[in-house]
Amino acid sequence: MTESRRPARRSGRGTGDRNPTPRQARRPSQSAVDPARTAARDVLRAVRDRDAYANLVLPALLRERKLDSRDAALATELTYGASRAQGMLDAVIESAAQRPVDEIDGALLDVLRLGTYQLLRTRVAHHAAVATSVDLVRTEFGQGRAGFVNAVLRRVGEQTEDQWIERLAPDADRDPVGHLAFRYAHPVWIAQAFAHALGPDAGELAEVLAADDARPIVHLVARPGIITAEELALVTGGEQGEWSPYAVHLDHGDPGRLEPVREGMAAVQDEGSQLVGRALTLAPLTGDDGGRWLDLCAGPGGKAALLGALADLDGFTVDAVEPVEHRADLVRKTTRGLPVTVHVADGREPGLQPGYDRILVDAPCTGLGALRRRPEARWRRRPGDVADLVRLQKQLLASAIELLRPGGVVLYSTCSPHVSETVAIVADAVRRHGVEELDTRELVPGVPQLGAGPGVQLWPHRHGTDAMFMAALRKPVE
Numbered sequence: 062m063t064e065s066r067r068p069a070r071r072s073g074r075g076t077g078d079r080n081p082t083p084r085q086a087r088r089p090s091q092s093a094v095d096p097a098r099t100a101a102r103d104v105l106r107a108v109r110d111r112d113a114y115a116n117l118v119l120p121a122l123l124r125e126r127k128l129d130s131r132d133a134a135l136a137t138e139l140t141y142g143a144s145r146a147q148g149m150l151d152a153v154i155e156s157a158a159q160r161p162v163d164e165i166d167g168a169l170l171d172v173l174r175l176g177t178y179q180l181l182r183t184r185v186a187h188h189a190a191v192a193t194s195v196d197l198v199r200t201e202f203g204q205g206r207a208g209f210v211n212a213v214l215r216r217v218g219e220q221t222e223d224q225w226i227e228r229l230a231p232d233a234d235r236d237p238v239g240h241l242a243f244r245y246a247h248p249v250w251i252a253q254a255f256a257h258a259l260g261p262d263a264g265e266l267a268e269v270l271a272a273d274d275a276r277p278i279v280h281l282v283a284r285p286g287i288i289t290a291e292e293l294a295l296v297t298g299g300e301q302g303e304w305s306p307y308a309v310h311l312d313h314g315d316p317g318r319l320e321p322v323r324e325g326m327a328a329v330q331d332e333g334s335q336l337v338g339r340a341l342t343l344a345p346l347t348g349d350d351g352g353r354w355l356d357l358c359a360g361p362g363g364k365a366a367l368l369g370a371l372a373d374l375d376g377f378t379v380d381a382v383e384p385v386e387h388r389a390d391l392v393r394k395t396t397r398g399l400p401v402t403v404h405v406a407d408g409r410e411p412g413l414q415p416g417y418d419r420i421l422v423d424a425p426c427t428g429l430g431a432l433r434r435r436p437e438a439r440w441r442r443r444p445g446d447v448a449d450l451v452r453l454q455k456q457l458l459a460s461a462i463e464l465l466r467p468g469g470v471v472l473y474s475t476c477s478p479h480v481s482e483t484v485a486i487v488a489d490a491v492r493r494h495g496v497e498e499l500d501t502r503e504l505v506p507g508v509p510q511l512g513a514g515p516g517v518q519l520w521p522h523r524h525g526t527d528a529m530f531m532a533a534l535r536k537p538v539e
């Protein structure tokens with residue numbers, strides 16, 4: 062943190078500090094305060110207290126409390142917006158409160174983040190943003206703490222987001238990546254990883270961070286052989302995607318309530334993930350396709366279901382490996398009725414008969430390419446996470462190559478553009494295992510701006526997809 066962002070520490074502990082609060086006063090309440098902000102506050106609290114995932118807690122809570130569609134939309138915007146922008150909001154709160162956020166009681170900090178988000182990034186009237194935040198705190202903690210929140214938010218509201226950025230962000234000339242990271246609310250190490258992955262196109266960093274910071278629209282996949290994207294778009298009122306022949310984009314509503322989704326004819330899946338599944342099926346083999354396909358890291362089963370539907374059209378089969386029991390269960394559910402066999406096993410030693418024609422290694426990764434869909438993830442991930450994942454990724458890819466028949470193809474993919482997890486893993490496999498790297502750009506026909514190849518890196522600002530990476534490797538015929 063720079064000098065300018067670190068406010069002077071106050072001595073003593075006033076209202077709003079980390080003093081333990083009496084137990085009975087700490088229980089979150091469904092107060093008389095408006096239900097949207099109460100719901101948003103409760104989700105932020107679950108994320109902070111229990112390491113919960115906002116995108117799992119919020120929909121369940123909206124259903125349980127039966128919020129009408131207007132309140133649900135506001136709760137969603139506030140929860141996800143405040144979660145994504147957390148680093149920038151905290152810097153503003155620290156400055157306005159004149160104390161580090163880790164000295165502010167967590168329950169108050171949740172409300173301050175929501176209030177600050179409304180003041181800086183929404184059109185909610187300032188008096189409403191402040192008054193509703195103060196109400197949330199007063200009903201739970203009483204007047205004293207409400208007064209602290211009131212004072213901080215009034216100070217926050219005295220300046221616009223741009224003015225706060227001007228005041229608190231690192232200088233754009235001296236530290237351009239740090240400046241953009243602050244402006245678009247990303248940890249600096251993640252912005253650096255994106256700049257590194259963009260390479261000669263690092264000038265696009267502002268665009269990728271901005272796209273990552275925006276509310277993403279829902280992508281649906283139309284199950285091949287069951288419903289076409291055109292039909293799905295008609296039924297749902299969505300629009301067909303530009304790149305995947307199965308994609309439909311929806312910019313409103315709860316996809317879980319759509320009939321085609323409830324009946325398993327369609328599912329929620331980013332268009333980039335659809336392109337990955339399809340690319341595996343388009344890769345040129347040496348020799349005929351014997352119809353034995355494998356998904357080595359299958360949970361929760363989005364790509365296994367797409368592969369299963371495509372395999373079904375040709376009378377082929379898919380084995381799907383997932384070591385985590387409850388995730389293997391999800392794969393069973395998403396692939397019901399398809400020619401997919403689920404194996405609960407470690408992909409490094411799955412105990413399967415070698416000889417597969419096509420294998421997908423959609424490796425466990427940092428997920429830095431899907432941050433727009435996982436609101437709090439960017440603040441949870443640590444640079445140190447990368448090394449352990451890289452080790453696992455290399456082992457899984459080696460195992461897949463072992464399981465391929467000569468002339469078969471493995472598609473390695475990650476929902477991360479971090480070069481340690483992408484091109485470095487592929488280069489290592491080519492060197493160690495003598496596999497041939499194919500021009501993967503040819504496996505995503507019609508998609509522009511794919512760079513110099515041979516691997517494919519998709520980007521939200523270019524393609525409207527998550528930042529998926531994929532590379533196709535063919536095992537030589539002896």
Ligand SMILES: C[S@@+](CC[C@H](N)C(=O)[O-])C[C@H]1O[C@@H](n2cnc3c(N)ncnc32)[C@H](O)[C@@H]1O
Nearest residue numbers: 357358359360361362363364407408423424425
């Ligand atoms: C990126 S996700 C795969 C997403 C999946 N392909 C889809 O489209 O739904 C990675 C998966 O790999 C699983 N995994 C973790 N360690 C593994 C291992 N040693 N062998 C196989 N899979 C593993 C994780 O549990 C997780 O479900």
